Amino acid sequence: MLVEKTFLNILFTRLTNAWEDYDFRRAVVVVNLQEGTGALLVTFFAYVADVRTGRFKMAVCSTAVCIIGLSLNALAAGNDEQRLEFRLFYPALALLTLAEAALTFTLRAFLDDQLRAAQFTDGRRSMFWWNFVAIAAAIFAQFGPLADFDFTELALVLAAMMEFFFLLFLLGTKYYVFASTVPNPFRDVGSVIVKAVAKRKVDYPQTPEGLFQNSNGDLHVPPRVPWLRWVDRAAIVQGVIQPGEAVPSTVEQVMRVKLLLKMLPLWSCFLTLSLVAASGSTFFVEEAYSLNGGNIRNIIFFANLQRFTQAVVSDISYYTIERLKSCTHTEQKMKLVRIGIGMFCCTLCCAVAWANAAARRQHDMSVYWLTPRYLLLGITGGLAGHGLESFYRSQVLESLFRFGAPFVDLMMGVGRYLSIVCVFMFSGKWFRKDLEDSRLDKYYIFLGCLNVGNLVVYCLATRWYGDDDFLVEEETGIAEQQLVEIEGLPEPPERRCGEDIVVEESSASGLGQEAEASEDPLLGSSESNKNISTYNYVLMRAVTVFLRLKTRAERKRRLKDN
Numbered sequence: 001m002l003v004e005k006t007f008l009n010i011l012f013t014r015l016t017n018a019w020e021d022y023d024f025r026r027a028v029v030v031v032n033l034q035e036g037t038g039a040l041l042v043t044f045f046a047y048v049a050d051v052r053t054g055r056f057k058m059a060v061c062s063t064a065v066c067i068i069g070l071s072l073n074a075l076a077a078g079n080d081e082q083r084l085e086f087r088l089f090y091p092a093l094a095l096l097t098l099a100e101a102a103l104t105f106t107l108r109a110f111l112d113d114q115l116r117a118a119q120f121t122d123g124r125r126s127m128f129w130w131n132f133v134a135i136a137a138a139i140f141a142q143f144g145p146l147a148d149f150d151f152t153e154l155a156l157v158l159a160a161m162m163e164f165f166f167l168l169f170l171l172g173t174k175y176y177v178f179a180s181t182v183p184n185p186f187r188d189v190g191s192v193i194v195k196a197v198a199k200r201k202v203d204y205p206q207t208p209e210g211l212f213q214n215s216n217g218d219l220h221v222p223p224r225v226p227w228l229r230w231v232d233r234a235a236i237v238q239g240v241i242q243p244g245e246a247v248p249s250t251v252e253q254v255m256r257v258k259l260l261l262k263m264l265p266l267w268s269c270f271l272t273l274s275l276v277a278a279s280g281s282t283f284f285v286e287e288a289y290s291l292n293g294g295n296i297r298n299i300i301f302f303a304n305l306q307r308f309t310q311a312v313v314s315d316i317s318y319y320t321i322e323r324l325k326s327c328t329h330t331e332q333k334m335k336l337v338r339i340g341i342g343m344f345c346c347t348l349c350c351a352v353a354w355a356n357a358a359a360r361r362q363h364d365m366s367v368y369w370l371t372p373r374y375l376l377l378g379i380t381g382g383l384a385g386h387g388l389e390s391f392y393r394s395q396v397l398e399s400l401f402r403f404g405a406p407f408v409d410l411m412m413g414v415g416r417y418l419s420i421v422c423v424f425m426f427s428g429k430w431f432r433k434d435l436e437d438s439r440l441d442k443y444y445i446f447l448g449c450l451n452v453g454n455l456v457v458y459c460l461a462t463r464w465y466g467d468d469d470f471l472v473e474e475e476t477g478i479a480e481q482q483l484v485e486i487e488g489l490p491e492p493p494e495r496r497c498g499e500d501i502v503v504e505e506s507s508a509s510g511l512g513q514e515a516e517a518s519e520d521p522l523l524g525s526s527e528s529n530k531n532i533s534t535y536n537y538v539l540m541r542a543v544t545v546f547l548r549l550k551t552r553a554e555r556k557r558r559l560k561d562n
Contacts, residue, residue, distance in 0.1 A: 001137035003066065003158050006146045007073075008034075008100060009303045010296065011093075012285045014151060024435050025427055028282045029420050034097050035281060036416025041101035043406040046109075049102070050402065051184050055110045056176065062102035063166050069095030070159035077152040084151075105406055110176075117177040131311055138304040147296045185399045188253040189260065195234035195249055202236055211235045212248040221254045228258050259396045265461050266339075266388065267411050272454040273346050273384055274415020275422070276447055280306065280377050282419070283443075284353070284370065286435050287360070291367040298367055302374045309378025314386040335391040336462050342384025343455045349376035350448035357441035385412075 007014075011034065015027040049058040072092030076085045112126045141147065146154060208214050211221065212235045221232045234249040234257075285299060292298045317338050325331035352373045359365055389404040422443070423431055430439045 001134055002141060002146070002161065003070070003096070004100065005137055005141040005300065005303065006154065007158065008096065009281070010285065010299045012282055013289050013294075013296065013299060016286065016289070023433050024286065024438060025423055025431050025433065027286075028423050028431070031282050032278055032416040032419045032423075034093055035278070036413045036420075038097045038101040038104075039409040039413025039416065041098065042104050042409040042413075043403065045102040046105040046403060046406040047184075047186070049106050049109070050182055052181065054178060054181055055106050055113065056173075056178055058102055058106045059110055060170070062099045062106065063162065063169075065095050066099035066103070067159050067162050067166065069093070069099060070155045070162065074152050074155035074159065077150075077155065104409070109402065113177050113179045134307070134311070138307065141300050142297065142304060147300060182399070185403070188249065189257050192231065192234045192249045192254055192257040195246070196231045199233040199236055199238075200230065202233055202238065204232065205236055210237055211251050212237050213250040213252070216251060221251050221258065223255075223258060223262060225258065225262050228261055231258050231261070256397060260400065263392060263395060263407075266391070267407065269343075269454055269458045269461065270384070270388065270408070270411045271415055271418060272447075272450045273343065273380065274412040275419055275450070276346050276349060276377070277381070277412055278416045278419035279353070279444075279447065280374070283440055284373065284377075287357070287440070288367055288370050290435055291360070291365065291370070302370065305371070306374045306378040306381070309375050310381040310385075313379050313382030317383055317387065318390070332391065332394050335387055335394065338387040339384050339391065340455070340458060340462060342380050342382070342387060343451065343458055345376050345383065346380040347448055347451040347455060349373050349380060350444050350451055352376060354441050354444035354448060357444055361441065 012027055012031050015030060016022060016024075045058065045062075049055045053061075069092045072088050072095065076088035076092055108126070108130055111130065115126045115129075146157065149157060205211060205219065208217050208219060211219075211232070214235070216222070220229070221235060231254055235251050235254045237248055284302070288299055288302055321331060321334045321338065325334060356365070356369055356373065359369070385408055389408050392404040392407065393401050426443065430443045432438045
């Protein structure tokens with residue numbers, strides 16, 4: 001976190017000092033490229049840590065890479081901070097980007113594993129310690145001696161500090177809890193989409209038996225999203241399945257993929273917000289740097305103010321929703337309102353930035369006039385960014401919960417690349433070689449108009465996302481997750497007709513003989529372990545059918561009352 005707050009967050013100022021031939025546009029491109037690449041890689045490293053290497057190994061490797069990157073930065077600066085050796089600086093920056101992307105997810109997840117082993121399962125305690133360390137790092141970065149170091153000294157001191165704490169971390173290896181890797185949660189996405197496309201000309205079935213392993217007794221795979229209806233074709237059974245023939249996707253697999261794909265429209269609404277967030281680490285920083293005479297402490301103060309505001313607003317909104325919610329659907333709709341308020345604050349941020357940029361062109365102003373834009377940017381992140389992560393967790397199965405933050409980072413990373421496109425598109429008009437010759441006020445108006453249009457689109461999409469048929473039932477989600485957890489157990493010898501379970505005669509007779517020779521497995525007989533997977537499977541299927549029938553009855557009753 002010290003590396004992030006004293007080096008990466010203010011990278012723009014380092015570049016503008018280091019280039020002998022200063023170019024405002026080139027610095028914007030480099031910073032956006034670094035931040036965008038790091039944000040895009042968070043999802044990849046989260047997948048690798050959970051599915052392949054494990055979180056501890058990922059933390060060790062990424063920390064070592066970060067130390068190497070800091071050492072190369074020190075060599076790139078040498079004895080003259082004003083002239084960086086860019087043949088060393090760019091590879092060093094690439095290593096730091098890789099390390100930051102890996103550590104962002106891995107360390108927090110590894111902390112969750114340790115606290116979960118200590119019976120702290122709510123996630124709030126790990127958030128407390130994470131925020132505590134972040135605040136401590138922010139205070140030290142603000143008031144400590146690091147802000148006064150030159151580039152070479154800062155890189156060497158940070159590398160030495162990281163080496164010390166890395167060794168301290170390794171000393172506790174035998175006391176840590178190591179979570180095992182998990183099955184690939186995205187294994188069904190590709191196969192389901194490929195099968196659905198291959199069957200795009202196949203007619204939808206007229207009976208529930210036309211969908212493979214359909215326990216719902218329904219012709220539509222939930223959730224009932226009209227533009228995702230084509231995905232249901234992946235589960236269509238075309239006659240008798242022959243040996244060696246491709247097996248259709250199960251209804252549960254299709255449902256899991258649809259739950260993930262239905263988030264795409266909401267994620268796309270965050271592209272405009274990510275453009276404003278990209279301005280916060282480039283244009284906002286350069287304006288503040290030019291107004292305060294190159295004082296790094298003020299830049300660090302604004303960055304810390306934004307992050308602190310984001311954390312406080314996120315916690316306040318979380319507890320407010322917890323207090324006001326009355327049911328699952330009400331909570332989910334409140335989260336959508338929370339995101340919408342965040343988007344409105346983003347529009348206000350653009351308006352304030354435009355007013356500051358216009359005033360700066362006419363007369364001198366204090367750097368502290370930029371405070372409101374950083375506050376609004378922090379409020380936007382706390383409401384919209386964290387709100388999207390929270391809403392995502394309410395819509396998908398538990399196996400995908402941990403990918404909420406990486407997916408938000410993914411969308412923010414795309415926005416960084418869009419910011420690069422904007423720089424090239426408006427180069428020579430709004431963006432020129434020097435900041436004073438650039439027209440940032442016009443660019444902020446452009447961003448404000450985009451945000452207004454984006455807010456209108458979001459409001460229209462919210463009406464669709466707020467539909468009761470679209471939202472996820474909490475009880476149904478729990479039962480579906482329990483089914484996912486026992487997917488690896490042997491498949492029981494059964495076939496389905498609508499909502500009735502029909503056991504084949506040979507299997508039924510075998511179960512009957514087992515019942516005569518032993519006690520009921522649910523009572524814990526000595527022979528129960530042989531059939532526990534079968535009974536668990538049947539039991540969970542029955543629970544799922546019961547919950548779905550209950551949900552339909554409640555919906556019919558509400559419609560009748562209306």
